[in-house]
Each structure stands twice: as C-alpha cells, then as structure tokens.
Amino acid sequence: MKKSVFLGALTVAGLAAGAGFAGTLDDVKARGTLNCGVTTGLTGFAVPDANGVWGGFDVGICRAVAAAVLGDPMAVEFVTTTGSTRFTALASGEIDLLARNTTWTFSRDVDLKFTFVGVNYYDGxxxxxxxxxxxxxxxxxxxxxxxxxxxxxxxxxxxxxxxxxxxxxxxxxxxxxxxxxxxxxxxxxxxxxxxxxxxxxxxxxxxxxxxxxxxxxxxxKEPLGPLVRHGDDEWSDIARWTLNALITAEELGVTSANIAELSAGTNNPEINRLLGTEDELGAKIGLDADWAMNAIMAGGNYGELFEKNIGENTPIGLARGLNAMWTEGGLIYSPPFR
Amino acid sequence: MTMLDDPRMSTPNVAPKKGFKLSQLIYDTRYRSITIQVIAMILVLMGLYWLVNNTIQNLSALGKDFDFGFMTQPAGYDINQRLIEYTSQSSHGKAAMVGILNTVLVAFLGCLLATFLGVIAGVLRLSKNWVVSQLMAVYVEGFRNVPLLLWIIAIFALMTESMPQPREFKAGGDASMAVFDSVAVTNRGVYVPGIVFENGFLGSAVMNWVLLGAILIASLVLIRIVRRRADVVQEATGVRPTTWYQQLALLVIPVGIVMFLMGAQFQYPYIKGFNFTDGIHLRNSLIALWLALSLYTGAFIAEIVRAGILAISKGQSEAAAALGLRPNRTMNLVILPQAMRVIIPPLISQYLNLTKNSSLAIAVGYMDVRSTLGGITVNQTGRELEGMLLMAAFYLIVSLLISGVMNIYNNRTQLQER
Known part of the structure; x- marks a missing residue:
C-alpha cells in the first residue's frame, strides 16, 4: 500500500516537474523576492558596496522590476553570473531576469530562446x-x-x-x-x-x-539589455514595461524628487496613466496601480540611473551619446503608455 | 493459513504439494532475491523514465529540441593553443577536436611527469637520510592536502605576475633570454626552440611528426629484440653481451637520417612586434595546469609507491644483499618489479583522476575540451544538454581506454601462477 503511494507520488512529481516555466510572476510573488542575474562585479553597472548592498546601472533595472512587482526595491536576490554561466542560469529558471550587459543578438533571441525586453545601453x-x-x-x-x-x-x-x-x-x-x-x-x-x-x-x-x-x-554594435526566458509573455511584458516606464519618466520629466507631488494627479494624462491615477494600466499588466511609480522611485528614472551610476560626474564618466533621449538626438525611446 | 503454520513444512523431506502462492515471493528464499531484483529494476527504470521524460518536457517547454547539428556549424571563435589546423571558420566539431587534443596533451604530459615525480618521491621518502625523507614528506603532505585548484591558480599567478613581459626582451629592456639566447621565460609563457622541416615528406607538419613517431616506435621494437637476444645469451652462457652501443645506434640513427633528409632545423624564438614568434610557445595556462596536475597527482603516486615498496617483505632485500647486489640494483631488480604488482591498480585510478582533473583548465583559460566544447560552444549555441552529454561521453571513453591499457599492463606484471 505504502509502495503504491510512493510510486504515485513519483509519477505526480514527474508530471509536475514537466510543467515548465509559465507563471514566473506568480513564482516571484510567492517567493517574495526577485532572482536577478548580474555580473560578478563591474563598477558602475553591478557591484556590491562596502556593506554588501548591490548597486549600479544594471542593478537599477533589477530593483525597478522588484519594486514594480513586489513594491519593495530591496526584495532582490542577486545571483552573480559569468559570461558563460548566465544563459544556463536563466534557461534553467535559477534567475527570473538577467540584467548583465548582455548583447541582444538574433541567435540569442531566436536560437537560445530568450526574450530581450529592450535596450538599456547602446554600446559597441x-x-x-x-x-x-x-x-x-x-x-x-x-x-x-x-x-x-x-x-x-x-x-x-x-x-x-x-x-x-x-x-x-x-x-x-x-x-x-x-x-x-x-x-x-x-x-x-x-x-x-x-x-x-x-x-x-x-x-x-x-x-x-x-x-x-x-x-x-x-x-x-552591442545593444545591451535585460532579458527573460521565451514563453512567458506576461512576465516579459512586466520587465519590458518597467524599463519603458523608467524611460518614459525621463521623457516626461518625472524624477524621484517630484514623483510624490506628481502622483497626486496632474493635467498631463500620460503622466497620470504612468503613475496610475488615470486609466488602469496596473490592473491590465497584473500589478498594483502604483507599479510604475514604485519602479521609478526605486532608483529614479532612466536618466537619473545613468547619471548616478555611470554618468559624466562619476569616475566612469560616460557621456550619454547614443543613450540620450530620442528628443535630444539619442536612441532611447519608449512606446507610449496608453 | 500461511505456509509457516502448515505442519507439513516442518519436515523438510516432504515437498509442499500446494500450488504457488503470492506470498512466497517474499517469504520463500528461492524467490525472494528475484522479487527484490525485479522491484529494484522497476524502480531504476522508473527513475530513468522520470529523468528522460522530465528532460523532454522541460526542453519542449523551453521550445528547444535535441539536435547535434550545431557540431557542423562554423564555430566563430579563435583558440590559442591548437595542435591541428583550426580557424574561426572551422566547425564546432573541429573546435571540440582541438579541445580534445589539448586535454589529451596535458593529461599525457601530466601522467608522465606525475609518475616520474611520484616514483622518485616515494622511493626517497623511504630513504635513511633524515633530511631527504623529511623533504619528501613535506612535498607529499603539502601537495596532497591543498586543493588542486589552488595550486593551478598559484602557479599561474606566479608565472603571470613575476616573469618579465615580452617587450622587456627588446633592445634596451631588462630581461634577456636564457640557455644561449634560445629560451625566453615571459609572463605569457615559455618560448623554446622548435624543430621545423625544410622539405618534409608529407604535407603537414603534424604528419611529419607522426612519421617520426612511427619510426621511433619501430626502433624501440628493434631495441627490444636486441635485448631479448642478450637475455637468451645471458641465460645460456651467464655472460651478458654488451649491447648498449647497438641500442643507442638503433635509437638515434634511423630517426636522425629521416630528420636529416627532411631538412630538420632548429627554429629559435625571437621577439617581433608584441610577442615572440617562431619556436614553441608553452603557454602559462599549459605550464600551470601541467605542473599543478603533476605535482598534485605525484604526491599521491609517491604514497602508492611507498606502500608498494613497504609491502615487499624485508627478506627480499636481505636476500638480495646476501647475493651481493648493491642497494640501487636491489631496488631496480628485486624490490620495484615486485612492488609494481601492488602499485599499478591504484596507479590506474590516479591516472584517471589526473585526466578528469584536467577539466579544471577553465580556471586558467587553458583551451581543453571543457573550455571549447563545454564552454564556448555550449554558450554560443545554447546546446547545454548536447554539449554536456558529448563531454561526458568523451571523458568516459578516455577513462575506459586508460584503464583498459593499464589493466593489460597490470595483467602482465602480476605473479604468473602455475
């Protein structure tokens, strides 16, 4: 009798294990933390500070997604990956999101079965x-x-x-x-x-x-961006639109300094939609109404993240160049929040 | 009613007349082992089924298939150390082959040096000279008890950080070449003179070397025949004919003639641009991996050799001494041949360990099969499962080959019982 229970359990386990990676959002919510893959340490992009707290431009994306999904930018479990371990880590489900200056290429998108959710740094x-x-x-x-x-x-x-x-x-x-x-x-x-x-x-x-x-x-050309696994569109939408929210925030002049004031409601409908005071974008994407606000508050908008971590006033001193807003002659552009 | 309650069962002479009962499968010793084996078999098969099924389902969930076609696609990356012709346009299969040869190279060199070091250290550790035996103890314990990876990285770091850069060898630089300006020790590796053939018989350099190797093996076979003949003469007359000059001639002359005909020349490394060119470049990664593997495994082999020698009863060396044999002849003719019977089986597993440990090459960027097929190829093509299976198959085959060959040797050294 006991044996058949055991065998039955084995079969169920076998079926369950094959169920795949559909509900990444549910997994992250249930776990309470976002598993984010980053480099083993690259100043300005992803590096732990003296207290072991991760910071940097790529880390900012992880924190924004965690803030959007869980409401807490610190609810991130950082998993360090090397150039050769990152894809296995993502494909196997060890991490939910890879934000590790990874170049968007045809074969990685199509052949390795990943979904690049956008470009956060145009590099070469x-x-x-x-x-x-x-x-x-x-x-x-x-x-x-x-x-x-x-x-x-x-x-x-x-x-x-x-x-x-x-x-x-x-x-x-x-x-x-x-x-x-x-x-x-x-x-x-x-x-x-x-x-x-x-x-x-x-x-x-x-x-x-x-x-x-x-x-x-x-x-x-090295368009670097965050990526997720193929096949979970709900999750890739969240990652994509979190990045877009940071970009749109810069475009609309929403910063971590004035966001509290703007979230009370403005006469710009796009800002209102972004910050959840108008329309119901949050519900449509399966998150709270203030998801984008949380994401922006996590580390500031795209421009703030850039200036704080790798901009001209940091030791790294990178100019915006191609990574300026499209309104200022760069390539950084977000589809509208509508 | 169970069988045990049956009164007829208490008398062994009476065969049970009842038919087969299901409970006999467990309680009857005639069937029990079969029952257990069948259940174990079913469990193993179910486990296997689960693994395979899980893999198939997860692969399909990821939208991946199982296909070795990538092995014929162009690899696209360069490899620094290659024993065969390879460019970035060659296939992933060729890249894997380059890696396999690099693994075999370092494993072969490692086994040779480890055996050499191990036998010396094992014998010397038994030396009556206190200083020598203690030095060997320090070597054995030092290398045996520190992880291999640390030794590899330590040697690599030592080479990289403390040796001069190639450009310091340029005129006006601090560094100079050793051994009559023929060897350059740099922080990118050691450059030694190579041999090139001006007019080789065969197309590629590799094939010329294979030809030389074949000639060398033929010479060694002839030398063996000469020795056999000397043995026969010694058996018959008690006097061993002097054959060393014949052996030396057989070893040197055929190879020498062929090399002369092919126009063999030394090619000395010289500095040109950023690096040395010509000669043979022993890269830091190879040297670090080779030395660390050899020193580490050599420490284990030393203990195996020591155990083998200690296993030979003292009476053997006393008898040899009574016959008037000098200590080194006693060791070579009496002790070691007998000790080999004890030494070889554990030695096989050390060779296997060394070969498998060579996959730590990744730590210093040595382009072995783990770095090419299991590293870059897997990473660029996303074929983790296929790559890992191929690599496992390779290590399995190599290990089985090594133990097969060593087992043949082992059978020959074992005591011939009649």
Missing part, C-alpha cells in the same frame, strides 16, 4: 591598451595578445575583426572582468577588449587610469 566593442605601448589604432595590433571574456559576443566580433583585417592575434580567454583586469595590468595581454562601457568602467578602477587609452575603433 572597443579596445584598451597601455599608453606606453604606442598603439593608436586597432589595425596596429597584429600579433598582439588579447584578453577576452569567454562566452561573449565580443569573442566572436574579435575573431571576425581580425580575420577581415587579415591580422593575427593570440586570444587569452578569461572568465570574469576582475580576472581580465588582473591579467591586463600584469601585462599578460597587450590589449583588453570588451564593450566600451565596460572598458571605461574597468579603467576607472585602475590606480592610474591616464596610463591607458581606449582605441578609436568601435568594431561592433
């Missing part, structure tokens, strides 16, 4: 070399030893770039940014290549950042 691959190497162009790098994070698009771009320019190089594959930094500073490689934003962030942590130059060539 660059090269960093020590100034005293006397190199002024990537085309002078024939025969150089190049440190490269393995499992990234940069690895493939690099192979293509050197092949099309008919020059040779010696790749040194590396798992994390910290390792790459150590190898590069020790001179075990002449060049470090990754996304230009990552190079700037890495250089900012050097003792003498001025001794290193970024070469003028940007050899690829």
């Amino acid at each position: 691959q660059g090269f960093m070399v020590p100034r005293d190497l006397g190199v002024s162009s990537a085309k002078d790098l024939d025969g150089a030893t190049v440190c490269i994070q393995t499992g990234t698009t940069t690895e493939l771009n690099l192979a293509d770039y050197f092949r099309t320019n008919n020059i040779s190089y010696e790749p040194v594959p590396i798992e994390t940014n910290a390792e790459a930094q150590q190898q590069y500073l020790a001179g075990a490689c002449d060049v470090y290549t990754t996304d230009a934003s990552g190079l700037a962030a890495t250089r900012a942590t050097f003792e003498a950042p001025g001794d290193h130059v970024l070469l003028p060539e940007i050899i690829s």
Whole structure:
C-alpha cells in the first residue's frame, strides 16, 4: 500500500516537474523576492558596496522590476553570473531576469530562446591598451595578445575583426572582468577588449587610469539589455514595461524628487496613466496601480540611473551619446503608455 | 493459513504439494532475491523514465529540441593553443577536436611527469637520510592536502605576475633570454626552440611528426629484440653481451637520417612586434595546469609507491644483499618489479583522476575540451544538454581506454601462477 503511494507520488512529481516555466510572476510573488542575474562585479553597472548592498546601472533595472512587482526595491536576490554561466542560469529558471550587459543578438533571441525586453545601453566593442605601448589604432595590433571574456559576443566580433583585417592575434580567454583586469595590468595581454562601457568602467578602477587609452575603433554594435526566458509573455511584458516606464519618466520629466507631488494627479494624462491615477494600466499588466511609480522611485528614472551610476560626474564618466533621449538626438525611446 | 503454520513444512523431506502462492515471493528464499531484483529494476527504470521524460518536457517547454547539428556549424571563435589546423571558420566539431587534443596533451604530459615525480618521491621518502625523507614528506603532505585548484591558480599567478613581459626582451629592456639566447621565460609563457622541416615528406607538419613517431616506435621494437637476444645469451652462457652501443645506434640513427633528409632545423624564438614568434610557445595556462596536475597527482603516486615498496617483505632485500647486489640494483631488480604488482591498480585510478582533473583548465583559460566544447560552444549555441552529454561521453571513453591499457599492463606484471 505504502509502495503504491510512493510510486504515485513519483509519477505526480514527474508530471509536475514537466510543467515548465509559465507563471514566473506568480513564482516571484510567492517567493517574495526577485532572482536577478548580474555580473560578478563591474563598477558602475553591478557591484556590491562596502556593506554588501548591490548597486549600479544594471542593478537599477533589477530593483525597478522588484519594486514594480513586489513594491519593495530591496526584495532582490542577486545571483552573480559569468559570461558563460548566465544563459544556463536563466534557461534553467535559477534567475527570473538577467540584467548583465548582455548583447541582444538574433541567435540569442531566436536560437537560445530568450526574450530581450529592450535596450538599456547602446554600446559597441572597443579596445584598451597601455599608453606606453604606442598603439593608436586597432589595425596596429597584429600579433598582439588579447584578453577576452569567454562566452561573449565580443569573442566572436574579435575573431571576425581580425580575420577581415587579415591580422593575427593570440586570444587569452578569461572568465570574469576582475580576472581580465588582473591579467591586463600584469601585462599578460597587450590589449583588453570588451564593450566600451565596460572598458571605461574597468579603467576607472585602475590606480592610474591616464596610463591607458581606449582605441578609436568601435568594431561592433552591442545593444545591451535585460532579458527573460521565451514563453512567458506576461512576465516579459512586466520587465519590458518597467524599463519603458523608467524611460518614459525621463521623457516626461518625472524624477524621484517630484514623483510624490506628481502622483497626486496632474493635467498631463500620460503622466497620470504612468503613475496610475488615470486609466488602469496596473490592473491590465497584473500589478498594483502604483507599479510604475514604485519602479521609478526605486532608483529614479532612466536618466537619473545613468547619471548616478555611470554618468559624466562619476569616475566612469560616460557621456550619454547614443543613450540620450530620442528628443535630444539619442536612441532611447519608449512606446507610449496608453 | 500461511505456509509457516502448515505442519507439513516442518519436515523438510516432504515437498509442499500446494500450488504457488503470492506470498512466497517474499517469504520463500528461492524467490525472494528475484522479487527484490525485479522491484529494484522497476524502480531504476522508473527513475530513468522520470529523468528522460522530465528532460523532454522541460526542453519542449523551453521550445528547444535535441539536435547535434550545431557540431557542423562554423564555430566563430579563435583558440590559442591548437595542435591541428583550426580557424574561426572551422566547425564546432573541429573546435571540440582541438579541445580534445589539448586535454589529451596535458593529461599525457601530466601522467608522465606525475609518475616520474611520484616514483622518485616515494622511493626517497623511504630513504635513511633524515633530511631527504623529511623533504619528501613535506612535498607529499603539502601537495596532497591543498586543493588542486589552488595550486593551478598559484602557479599561474606566479608565472603571470613575476616573469618579465615580452617587450622587456627588446633592445634596451631588462630581461634577456636564457640557455644561449634560445629560451625566453615571459609572463605569457615559455618560448623554446622548435624543430621545423625544410622539405618534409608529407604535407603537414603534424604528419611529419607522426612519421617520426612511427619510426621511433619501430626502433624501440628493434631495441627490444636486441635485448631479448642478450637475455637468451645471458641465460645460456651467464655472460651478458654488451649491447648498449647497438641500442643507442638503433635509437638515434634511423630517426636522425629521416630528420636529416627532411631538412630538420632548429627554429629559435625571437621577439617581433608584441610577442615572440617562431619556436614553441608553452603557454602559462599549459605550464600551470601541467605542473599543478603533476605535482598534485605525484604526491599521491609517491604514497602508492611507498606502500608498494613497504609491502615487499624485508627478506627480499636481505636476500638480495646476501647475493651481493648493491642497494640501487636491489631496488631496480628485486624490490620495484615486485612492488609494481601492488602499485599499478591504484596507479590506474590516479591516472584517471589526473585526466578528469584536467577539466579544471577553465580556471586558467587553458583551451581543453571543457573550455571549447563545454564552454564556448555550449554558450554560443545554447546546446547545454548536447554539449554536456558529448563531454561526458568523451571523458568516459578516455577513462575506459586508460584503464583498459593499464589493466593489460597490470595483467602482465602480476605473479604468473602455475
């Protein structure tokens, strides 16, 4: 008798395990925390502070989604991933959202079965070399030893770039940014290549950042954005529109400073819809009415997140460039909240 | 009424006339083991079914299929250490092959060096010289009790941080090459002179080396025949003919002639641009992995060798001494051949360990099969399941091959009982 109960339980477990990843939103709500995949540490994008609290531009996305879904920006479980472990972590359900300067490509979207919910940083691959190497162009790098994070698009771009320019190089594959930094500073490689934003962030942590130059060539398009698994549209909508809420907030001038005042109601219907005082966007997406307000309050709007973590007044000092609002000549653009 | 209550059962001579009862499956010792085996079999099969079914359902939930077609797609990435021709346009299958050869290379080199170190350390640890035996104890305990990964990273970091950069070898730099300007020790690895063939018989360099290897093996077979003949003469007359010059000639002359005909030349590394060119580049990752694997496994082998030697009764060495054999001959001719019978079985598992531990290569970016097939390929194609299965199959096959070969050797060294 007991045996048949056991066997029955086994069968049920087998069926349940096959049920898949449909209800990510329900899982997150039931768990009470959002499992968010981030880098193992990249200054400005995702790095824990002295108290172990994660902060940064990518972390800001995690916190915004957690605030939108759970009402608490701190309800995030950060899971560190390397370039080669991130996709397995997301596909296996270990994390609900991957916000780890990941390039949106055809094969990752279509073949690896992920859904990119937008672009939070338009980037391109660059090269960093020590100034005293006397190199002024990537085309002078024939025969150089190049440190490269393995499992990234940069690895493939690099192979293509050197092949099309008919020059040779010696790749040194590396798992994390910290390792790459150590190898590069020790001179075990002449060049470090990754996304230009990552190079700037890495250089900012050097003792003498001025001794290193970024070469003028940007050899690829690297639209970086958060991503979720294929097949759960409800969840991907939440992640997509949380990012869009941050962008729209900047466009409409909603900041973490004036949001409390604006949430009382304004005469701009789009702000009202965004902040939940008009229409019922929250109910339609399966969240509370103040979901977008919570997301914006978590770390500010898109522009605030940018300036606070990686902007020109930080040691990383990245200009908005392509990442300016579309109204200011950049590419950052959100579909309307309607 | 159960069988035990049946009065006829108390007399063993009387066979039970009743028909088969279901409870006999559990209470009758004739059937019980079969019952247990059948139940265990069913459980195992159900477990397997659950695993496979779970995998299929989850794959379909993710919208993925199970397909090895990616192995023929272009890999798109470059590999620094390759023993066969490979470019970023080669297939993922070729990239896996490059990785497999790199794994085999480091495992082979590691097994050789580990055996060498282990035998020496094991013998020396039994030395009557206190300093020597204590030094060996420190080596064994030091390497055996610290995780292998730490040794790999420590050696790698030491090489990277403390050796000079290649550009310091340029005119006016601080560093200079060792051994008559032929070897450069840099923080990117060690550059040693290589041998190139000006006019090789076969198309590729690899095939020329294979040819040389074949000739070398033929020479070794001939040397064995010469030794056998010497054995026969020694058995018959008691005097062993001097054959060392024949052996040396057989070893050197055929290979030498072929190399001369192919126009073998030393090719010295020299600095050009960012790096040294020509010669053979032993990368830091290879050196760190190789040394760490060898030193670590060597410590275990040392203990195995020591155990093997201690297993030989003292009477053997006393008898050898009584015959007038010197200590080193006693060790080589009497003790070690017998100790081998004890040493080889555990040695096999050390070789297997070393081979499997070589997958720690990922820590220092050595491009073994774990880094190419199991790392970059899996990551770029999203074929985790397929990649991991292929890798498991590879390690399984290699391990079975190693233990197969070693078991043949083991059977030959075992005591021949008549």
